[in-house]
Amino acid sequence: MNERLLLGRSIETGSWVHKLDARSKITGMLLYLAIILLSHSWAAMGLLAVFSVAVMLSTRIPLKYFIKSAKPLRFLMLFIFIVQMLSVKEGEAWLTLGSFSLYEGGLRLGAFSVIRMLFLVTFTSLLTFTTTPGKLNQGLEGILSPFKKLGLKPDRLTMMIGLALRFIPTILDESQIILKAQASRGADLKELPLKEKGRMLVSLLVPVITSAFRRAQDLVYSMEARGFRMDAPRTRYHRLRWGTADTLFVVMFIIMGVAVAVL
Amino acid sequence: MKETNIVNETGDAVISLEGVAFGYDPEHPILHNITLSVPRGQWVSIVGPNGCGKSTLVKLLNALLPKSAGEIVVCGQPLEEETIGSIRGSIGMVFQNPDNQFVGATVEEDILFGLEGLCLSYDEMDERLKLYTEKLGISHLLSKHPGELSGGQKQRVAIASILAMKPGIVIFDEASSMLDEGSRNELLVILQGMRDEGYTILMITHDADEILASDRVLALHGGSLAADLTPEELFRDQELLARCHLREPYPWQLARELQRLGIRTDVPASEKELIDTLWPYNYSK
Amino acid sequence: MAIQLQQVSYTYADRSLWRQTALHDINLSIAQGSMVGIAGATGSGKSTLLQLFNGILKPSQGTVQVLDVTIQAGEKAPRLLPLRRRVGLVFQFPEQQMFEETVEKDLIFGPLNFGMSPEEAKARARQAMTDMGLDLELLERNPFRLSGGQMRKAAIASVLAMDPEIIVLDEPTATLDPLSRAELIGLLERLCREQGRTIIIVTHRMDELLPYADHWALLKEGGLMFQGSGLALAQDPDILERCGLSVPQSLRYWHAVARRFGLEGEQPCLTADSLAERIALLQAEGMRDSHE
Structure with a gap:
């Protein structure tokens, strides 16, 4: 971790x-x-x-x-x-x-x-x-x-990198919780035969992806509500x-x- | 405060809606025929059961969602394609999930995200950054990553980010529902301070204390406006409370139960007041 | 005892950079068939404590005894799969772990993992739906098409379908509206009283659980500050403030009335209607006394 x-x-x-x-x-x-x-x-x-x-x-x-x-x-x-x-x-x-x-x-x-x-x-x-x-x-x-x-468009690229860096730890944390939650429902990857592991992976991926989409939607609302528009001019607080x-x-x-x- | 754009001019409407509707399917609209107006400086609670369209309604005001019919006027400007930018500048929004609205990788970056979009000068950004982080008590957290903050601290950052953009209207979309009790109480204090400074506040909430602190309640049900009343009127209307999935604050429940048993009493302000009214004579048993 | 913790400590291996709450020297007993509330401010270690109950986390020190399984620090843990069926752990926002295309498939996921036959699993799923006050028609629905409150209850039903003897829930009512919250607590109380299951609820909204909990445990910064009956808690509500929690209004009002009339030894009246009735009784007694 x-x-x-x-x-x-x-x-x-x-x-x-x-x-x-x-x-x-x-x-x-x-x-x-x-x-x-x-x-x-x-x-x-x-x-x-x-x-x-x-x-x-x-x-x-x-x-x-x-x-x-x-x-x-x-x-x-x-x-x-x-x-x-x-x-x-x-x-x-x-x-x-x-x-x-x-x-x-x-x-x-x-x-x-x-x-x-x-x-x-x-x-x-x-x-x-x-x-x-x-x-x-x-x-x-x-x-x-x-x-x-x-x-x-370097600014788009760096915006993407920035948001990814910001959300990767959050999503990993959440995956941990979902992993534990499914393990509590008997889907412990460690304790199951290989055949079952594939099915268990679905039980992990679907929630994680659904939640990532929900986060993305919320994030878009939050950015747009703060007046963000793609390619609009911005000033910088920290200048190079x-x-x-x-x-x-x-x-x-x-x-x-x-x-x-x-x- | 030296802001000029949030001077309290009670009376004139900062938000008005006329026959507003939303929905992709005209047969089953999510919202229909909403007409209302909110004067400057008012604190409005928006209540209703899940799925009644509260969250949709507030998202129409700054065009996060597109209205399908009706007129929306914010701060004197009709909401149209050309005015979206300026209307978004006058409305700030705080959402439910403290994590998902944190754009920056640090507190400072998150607050700057909005300010940089306003194309402000360095000095102006610096001044606002200092002022609003201090106001919200988060100046010691500037370099923190959101993962290191509590839910309550993240909501303070969200509020600072928004107030720093100097909107006259702030919308809270269930902003307290994921907070613990201590942080909810702190949020209530922040809101009271904002009211005193003249902000117009729209707050979607289920919390009885938050509703009670507000000036006015709009109750939505099934996609239309079911009631427009004061918090006190709402808490006296058992039928409406049930329809909105709400409960009155505990002292109100207690006063109602006492009245049911034939004991006349007003809603007590505190437990001491209740004891003093019910047993005015200082006899001991 | 359903759960017994002896001198349990838990340390995260890597708390140098991230805010993690460890637990230290916890001695806790939870009786079979009781309804228990666990409260504490953010970061007091509540969620960590819960994960010790079904072996998701293993103690760094001390002994955790759950039903007839003993997990001792430093020793190889027994096979935990059977324990996980008997101790249902419901995480915060459990609706986020649903993944199947119908509610029924999601509900039988746990039972099938624990080796129940499909018929038995489906029967359990129906029972769990009924226990959670959900319409059986919803079984065929896509879980993502349910309302927020329904989805929460369905997710709890997916744990209940495993037929656990102990159900542990982390903030089960968070973000629900007040009526749905009260309804959910009512349903959980029935599972306890009518079916004899041990229910453990972590909450920071103590008011909604106060009238129903038999037993409370209060945590502060990873330590156990208080454990005892609701009556003991009502006699000394200040302990809540020492744990960084505020005293719920229902408790404040009861405490004021109890002190005024020396009723501290009585079972506390922690709902508005029970307190109103107690007040009416006091007034009637007062009236009678003054006539004599």
Whole structure:
């Protein structure tokens, strides 16, 4: 439950990262993705680790929150590690059991994949932790605004994302209750044979979907009653302001990228 | 308050309906031939059994639903395609489910949602944000996600979001029915404050205390206006109460039962008053 | 005893970020065949408590004994399916869990899951409809075409159709109109008195349940503040305020009359008509006394 609640939740500490323009943070994250893909040596990984932890610490958000955000993916990471380890047969064999050998290259690549994934997930949660969903959306809208000329409507897209982020936790909570209610009527997914599980799924999905539609209807009323019209002009309370710190933030990532590419 | 658009000018109608109907099937309309007018500053309770069309009626006023016949005039403007925007600006609505009307991901975003749509300047938004969150006692909750708030707090946010848009009319569509008792009492205090500030209030409710606090009751039944009376008149009319699925407040029930047993008494204001009227002599047994 | 909780605590595994109410050190007994009210302010742990009654939640500490099943913290729970049939749990807004295309199919969903034959399940469904005061013609209807009040009663009937010995309801009257609320409480009381089922109702509208409940449990911030008879509660209504609840008017009026005439030991009159009659009797006695 904790993991899903971290979705779209900001943790306010007022650090310098919190104050940055959302656009620079999104740009930074995209660059970070490139940096991860460019890192191919232990030295690069090491430098990246120092850099990532330093930036995370500077947000004044406890490190354990970042680690928690990667927790749901732990089995996936383990799986990737094992697959990489077993499939790559490079370098010297470290361990041989009959016809089966573990190679140094396999272990290294396995470890790299896991570290990359860990970096990616923990560090990108920095974006959601330090930026409220509204500002994040606004930043996204800003970054996408050049595409307006191509007929794309970034404000519609971000409105959709915003509402989805707002309602996903509510709907998940409700699904929990419906799951419990049906379990109380004897439809406990855990205790039933597979054949019955399909039918039980219907008993969960129909109420959840019906309720989502009802919520959507209520939401439309509430938005329209407050004068909302699609594509009508709006002003913004929080304006996007690109400052020196933002430029520095992005430059920092570019330097990192060059550094790991060289290492 | 320095608002100029909610000055109390008793007498002139801010809402008037003439022969209004709604329904997709003309044979079985959901509402038919509704004619009424509400003067500025009045607090009106709208009552009736489930499915009588109360919620439909209020949604016609700002064209959330399209009327099928009749005339609606809000703040002097007839409701037409071109006036919908301006009429929605003068009517605020608070709905039943506190969760489903929370548009923003935080309290601040939810209040700003309406203000940004009004295309206000930063300073104006900032001022209203501060003023109305303070008024509703939610300024400490600005960065909270709706999941962290109680139902009562969410309804306060909904009210702040709406009042910040400065409507003269506020409609409550069963806004208290999902709240616990404490939050219902708090809502009643907020409503009384709004009445004093001159807002016109339309409130769909089953709650006897809310009805009693209002100035006027419109009872709907089977899609038409069954009665237009004061709360006191409603609570004296047993037949109408039953038709509207309502009960009078407890002191009224008690006074009625006492009268049935031949004990003359007015509706007591408190338990102490009842004891003092029934047993004026301070004898002890 | 139908339900007995001994030193029960419940802690959510993850309450660091979300507002969750845990329960601590609850000792509660609920007698078989009684009508019990559970009240407490928002966030007092009422809903958490209910979910311990049919094993949806398991205690973090202590022992929960329901009928002849014992669930002990730290030990492997027994098979809970049979218990869930015997303890019907009705969540808040139960109409939202209906999913079949007819009311009848929804009503037999529970009974079939618990292994009843289709004939038996259908017979139970009809009985449950009658018990909930619903017309049998509605069985063929689509549940989404019922009125709000009917849908609520049908959803309760879908739990009642399992023929549970204990029925636990979380805010069953929320959002209903006053007449439907009174009617529903009346129907639940009949299930208790006429069929001997144990009825447990969580409510924050104490006034509607006060005249009928045999026993009350009051919660505050996850702890049990009070448990006892309606009479004990009527003798000390201030306890409600200490739990963050307001004292219902019916109780305030009774308490004032009882104090004036020293009737605190009597069974409280918590409806307008019973109190009016008691007052009339007092007046008649007063009249007679003054004539003597």
